[in-house]
Each structure stands twice: as C-alpha cells, then as structure tokens.
C-alpha cells in the first residue's frame with residue numbers, strides 16, 4: 001500500500017532541527033521522507049533514499065544486539081518506541097555511532113500508520129550537545145502531537161532520555177575508534 005504523508009506533517013518534519021526519517025510499516029519499511037538534517041548527518045539526499053529500507057546505512061556492520069531490539073520493537077504491538085545505538089556509515093564511508101530513536105505513529109483504530117525515527121551521531125558528541133539534542137527531540141515530539149492529531153494520527157509513547165550521557169558517549173567514542181583502526185573497504 002502506498003502511503004502519502006499529509007502536507008502539514010511533511011512540512012513539520014522537513015523543517016525540524018533534528019535529523020528525522022519517516023517510513024511506511026508496510027513491506028520492508030520503505031522510507032517515505034527524510035529531512036535536511038538527516039542528509040547532513042548521513043551524506044545521502046532524500047532522492048537517494050526514499051523507497052529504501054534504512055538498513056543500508058549499516059553496510060556490513062553486525063549490529064546484532066541493536067537489530068534484535070529493533071525486531072522486538074516491530075514484533076511487539078504494545079511497545080511504543082525503542083532507543084538503540086548502532087554502527088552506521090556516511091555516504092563517504094566514514095563510520096559513526098548512531099543513537100537511533102524509533103516510535104510508532106498510529107491511526108485512531110490503533111493500527112500503525114508510520115514509523116518515525118530520529119538519528120544522532122553520539123560518537124562525535126559532547127555531553128552538552130547530546131543534552132541539546134535530547135531537548136530538541138523532546139520538543140519535536142511534543143510539537144508533533146497536535147500536528148498528527150490534525151491528520152487523525154497519534155504518537156505512541158514519549159521520549160525516554162539517555163540515562164548516563166557521559167558513559168554512553170565514552171562507549172560510542174571507543175567503539176568508533178576501534179572501527180577507524182580497521183576501516184571497511186568500499
């Protein structure tokens with residue numbers, strides 16, 4: 001089934017100050033929309049990614065634990081959102097650790113209409129930048145609710161903020177350093 005994104009929702013997401021993506025829950029979850037912040041982070045323009053599943057950012061990184069948590073999110077109807085970090089690659093091949101937030105946007109009959117996601121490079125962040133991102137993402141989600149409600153949709157759950165940002169950033173930096181010691185080919 002093709003899913004159009006209502007104009008007011010599209011405008012809101014495209015103008016957001018954090019990296020965002022919206023996908024259809026149908027089939028292989030093709031991307032319906034990414035904003036300029038997503039393109040700035042990943043190096044991929046919207047025209048290159050719409051219609052694809054966002055896993056292409058992982059190249060051949062294993063991400064086994066993160067992917068298992070994403071599968072649980074998809075397979076558990078009552079789970080509203082998920083937050084994980086996973087190895088991704090920009091278009092130019094440089095790796096980063098993506099702190100990925102995903103949430104279900106539902107119709108009033110509770111069926112899932114879209115999957116909403118936000119991306120953040122936690123491996124190059126400082127705690128103050130992560131805190132600023134968390135505040136911006138929280139504000140985006142709060143402002144998204146009334147926009148969605150105009151289109152008859154509902155945002156599932158709320159943002160669970162990162163509990164220990166300094167530790168999480170330090171771990172991401174260590175993981176990134178280990179990746180950069182042995183860069184992938186291609």
Ligand SMILES: Cc1cc2nc3c(=O)[nH]c(=O)nc-3n(C[C@H](O)[C@H](O)[C@H](O)COP(=O)(O)O)c2cc1C
Pocket residue numbers: 021022023029053054055057058067070071086087088098100102115116117119
């Ligand atoms: C809207 C949306 C955005 C996503 N963004 C990313 C992303 O930025 N990076 C990433 O590695 N995976 C992202 N994913 C997750 C992958 O598309 C995929 O669901 C995940 O790799 C698990 O499925 P797989 O095991 O079939 O690959 C996103 C998924 C959705 C629905």
